[in-house]
Amino acid sequence: METKQLLDELTTITKSNIEIANSFKTNNPKTLNWRQSEKSWSILECLEHLNRYGDFYLPELNRCIAKARYKKPRLFYKTGVLGGYFARMMKAESQSKIKSLKSYNPIGSQLDQGVLDVFITQQETLLLILDQAQQVDLIKNKTATSLSRLIRLQLGDTLSFLIYHNERHIKQASNVLKQYSTNI
Numbered sequence: 001m002e003t004k005q006l007l008d009e010l011t012t013i014t015k016s017n018i019e020i021a022n023s024f025k026t027n028n029p030k031t032l033n034w035r036q037s038e039k040s041w042s043i044l045e046c047l048e049h050l051n052r053y054g055d056f057y058l059p060e061l062n063r064c065i066a067k068a069r070y071k072k073p074r075l076f077y078k079t080g081v082l083g084g085y086f087a088r089m090m091k092a093e094s095q096s097k098i099k100s101l102k103s104y105n106p107i108g109s110q111l112d113q114g115v116l117d118v119f120i121t122q123q124e125t126l127l128l129i130l131d132q133a134q135q136v137d138l139i140k141n142k143t144a145t146s147l148s149r150l151i152r153l154q155l156g157d158t159l160s161f162l163i164y165h166n167e168r169h170i171k172q173a174s175n176v177l178k179q180y181s182t183n184i
Contacts, residue, residue: 084159
């Protein structure tokens with residue numbers, strides 16, 4: 001895949017995520033905190049989960065780009081074995097069920113609409129990161145992961161993983177809203 005094509009796709013997904021998150025703002029707190037079951041997440045819990053990942057990955061991505069040893073961007077991008085696997089697992093159409101780490105699981109948290117503002121701000125930061133990523137090698141520059149600082153992924157794989165993960169949970173939140181509408 002061409003590197004530009006990858007970055008364009010990730011930018012499009014991120015802009016769509018911002019748009020959907022903004023549309024959630026029209027709902028009242030009861031709707032945003034509604035859960036279909038005791039173990040399922042509300043709209044705000046879905047986005048808080050993403051905010052917690054953003055708290056780790058946005059500084060890590062910024063650091064990686066700012067300190068990039070390999071500045072020359074490549075024309076083509078090829079995923080790494082582990083990073084490509086993680087990214088594919090996160091795609092919204094993937095049927096993989098992945099248990100969230102306890103520190104990233106917001107179930108039962110007291111949340112308000114500020115979660116939406118944080119998410120949107122993080123996504124706007126992510127758009128800036130995607131723009132800056134065009135200036136560096138997405139394969140040779142590596143980032144740490146939230147699993148372990150010892151597990152390092154290609155910058156492009158980390159961007160893909162994070163953005164596909166965001167898209168997956170934005171779709172989950174949209175489905176929660178649809179379920180709420182049919183259950184009231």
